[in-house]
Amino acid sequence: MNYSFISGEAARASGELLVIPLFEGETGDKPPASLAGADTAFEGRLLTAATQEGFKGKGEQSFVMHAHGKLEAERVLLLGLGSRNKYNPEVLRLAAGRAAKTAQRLKVRTLVFSVPETQDAIASLRAVVEGLELGAYRFERYKSSAKEEKNAPKLTTVRLALPGGVDKTKEHDQAVALAQRVAEATNWARDLVNEPPNVVNPEALARAAQDMAKEAGIKITVSGRKEIERLKMGMFLGVAQGSINEPKLIHVEYTPKNAKHAKNAPVALVGKAITFDSGGLSLKPSDSMIEMKTDMAGSAAVLGAMRVIAALKPPFPVHAFIGSCENMPSGTSYRPGDILTSRLGKTVEITNTDAEGRLVLGDVMSWAIEHKPAVLIDLATLTGACVIALGNYIVGAFGDHDGTMNDVLEAARAAGEEMWRLPVSELQKDALRSEVADMKNSGERWGGSINAALFLKEFVGDTPWVHLDIAGPSVSPKERGYLGKGGTGVGVRTLVEYVRRRATQLEGSEATEAPASKPARGGKSKA
Structure with a gap:
């Protein structure tokens, strides 16, 4: 996959799938900027729909919604990370893996990933990249159907949005390269x-x-x-x-x-x-x-x-x-x-x-x-x-x-x-x-x-x-x-x-x- 960083709100970035990881409780009155920006574009319908479907940011929860032209992205995917107090990068690595599998199912080529704010930004960034790469893995060499799907769309481009106020440095580039x-x-x-x-x-x-x-x-x-x-x-x-x-x-x-x-x-x-x-x-x-x-x-x-x-x-x-x-x-x-x-x-x-x-x-x-x-x-x-x-x-x-x-x-x-x-x-x-x-x-x-x-x-x-x-x-x-x-x-x-x-x-x-x-x-x- 090819990785690049974007500046500004993730909700404004172009791509087929916008991924927003969320901790439990962040779908309430004060959502993080990544979710707030997307929900504003949806005129409040994103959070409403997610809540109706029972999405609360719990571990292993996912919610997908079509953007219907409200975003640059075609769809938005919310990923549950569970309690922030129990967070470690492996939680995000597993969630990113789910995002990669969802992208495969939707035949997505380009993905925008909003990296959540955590205590160790570099470790979290590595977890995102590793999770996406590991989650996209499939062993189908001996399946006839795999030959038929050889030319099917695959996830090849990932745009990473760092948390608000975090400027990209050389260390971020090195973390992505190592993780990959x-x-x-x-x-x-x-x-x-x-x-x-x-x-x-x-x-x-x-x-x-x-x-x-x-x-x-x-x-x-x-x-x-x-x-x-x-x-x-x-x-x-x-x-x-x-x-x-x-x-x-x-x-x-x-x-x-x-x-x-x-x-x-x-x-x-x-x-x-x-x-x-x-x-x-x-x-x-x-x-x-x-x-x-x-x-x-x-x-x-x-x-x-x-x-x-x-x-x-x-x-x-x-x-x-x-x-x-x-x-x-x-x-x-x-x-x-x-x-x-x-x-x-x-x-x-x-x-x-x-x-x-x-x-x-x-x-x-x-x-x-x-x-x-x-x-x-x-x-x-x-x-x-x-x-x-x-x-x-x-x-x-x-x-x-x-x-x-x-x-x-x-x-x-x-x-x-x-x-x-x-x-x-x-x-x-x-x-x-x-x-x-x-x-x-x-x-x-x-x-x-x-x-x-x-x-x-x-x-x-x-x-x-x-x-x-x-x-x-x-x-x-x-x-x-x-x-x-x-x-x-x-x-x-x-x-x-x-x-x-x-x-x-x-x-x-x-x-x-x-x-x-x-x-x-x-x-x-x-x-």
């Missing part, structure tokens, strides 16, 4: 998740990563089975051995051009990339298997984030590590009862071949740790237990390094992705105790998501680490705000925001540590 870049990367990740498993297999995922890295101008290395064997990733190889599709080991590297910054310890991002998970010989039921093309959502989020991170150019390296394979049943599959040897040399008794993600992650994470990162964050659709605990929209966050955990949670909050910290308790460690190996890959049913996190913890040593279990939020079961049914790209926004904040902190500390410049000697300057 983040949303586009998230939609790219959604595409990867939504593609069928006969299209996105490990080789195709590696090609997508290579194309992304080439476009972003960053280094990528893709290795096959021989390199995985050389690295002694026995757990990864065990999972991969049942599929005819060869495994791929992907390493993406952003390195600052500044030699001093390039020496800083990197941030390591690890994404689970099981492109299809049948459960292996511990076969899943058919109903549970149908969505297992999405078991690579963690890797999609990591790669999507790297697209943006390369453009942000933080003053430290950022590495992405991905081990991709399929978990399939065959005569060569790994079996319950097998003992696999990890890259670290720890032996693992297999009690459930459907607990495969942690095996691949364990080997890849131990390899990532060898690159001496300052912090490691992994994203994985790891456990159904986490979905049972937190539902479809909340990410489970695990880790025992409080500082890193708080930084990730704050980044998630700012990005509008809800996360909840869960314990990594040693009390559950007995569940992974094996009689014949160093540990089991799966324990009892109770505390399943904690058990999985404890397994991963064995492979990170003392490095500050956060594990994000995205099994629920990686796929939306229904339309909600900017979400449609299918892949969500969850994690992209949080990772980008985490790196942005870390970059700001490092740049601030460097500025503080820089020695003050010495005053020039003498009182005269040379002409």
Whole structure:
């Protein structure tokens, strides 16, 4: 979409759809200027009609009315934001997503969006742009009807009206550019998740990563089975051995051009990339298997984030590590009862071949740790237990390094992705105790998501680490705000925001540590 700013009243701007977000109670005697201007043009009929239809500005409420020549716009859309006291930018992001879906339904090309007055104008502006871009997303590549609608009108132009008294600055332009870049990367990740498993297999995922890295101008290395064997990733190889599709080991590297910054310890991002998970010989039921093309959502989020991170150019390296394979049943599959040897040399008794993600992650994470990162964050659709605990929209966050955990949670909050910290308790460690190996890959049913996190913890040593279990939020079961049914790209926004904040902190500390410049000697300057 193309974005521009307009000055003056939004009600006077030309466009096919005028969007006015409203907090609860703002349809009363003293409406905000954006609504007052539109209602005046309607000679009071807009508010009257909205009130008659029960619109009060409550969360998720919408009201559309044709302008009948009263406005420059053809229609006006009122969006409910709920209570102003409970406002955060995610509320506006969801509302903007509803606006984009309404624009699609009405076949609107040009939209005018009145940005509401809030405490953080820049965050709200980003939320509007991200919501519009994410809400306009549709995955219909394989629908015949989509080919017929290829030339149908689409939302391509957005005019943004800032609150009264706010002058546009360079910061506003930067916010729009960042929001658009983040949303586009998230939609790219959604595409990867939504593609069928006969299209996105490990080789195709590696090609997508290579194309992304080439476009972003960053280094990528893709290795096959021989390199995985050389690295002694026995757990990864065990999972991969049942599929005819060869495994791929992907390493993406952003390195600052500044030699001093390039020496800083990197941030390591690890994404689970099981492109299809049948459960292996511990076969899943058919109903549970149908969505297992999405078991690579963690890797999609990591790669999507790297697209943006390369453009942000933080003053430290950022590495992405991905081990991709399929978990399939065959005569060569790994079996319950097998003992696999990890890259670290720890032996693992297999009690459930459907607990495969942690095996691949364990080997890849131990390899990532060898690159001496300052912090490691992994994203994985790891456990159904986490979905049972937190539902479809909340990410489970695990880790025992409080500082890193708080930084990730704050980044998630700012990005509008809800996360909840869960314990990594040693009390559950007995569940992974094996009689014949160093540990089991799966324990009892109770505390399943904690058990999985404890397994991963064995492979990170003392490095500050956060594990994000995205099994629920990686796929939306229904339309909600900017979400449609299918892949969500969850994690992209949080990772980008985490790196942005870390970059700001490092740049601030460097500025503080820089020695003050010495005053020039003498009182005269040379002409």
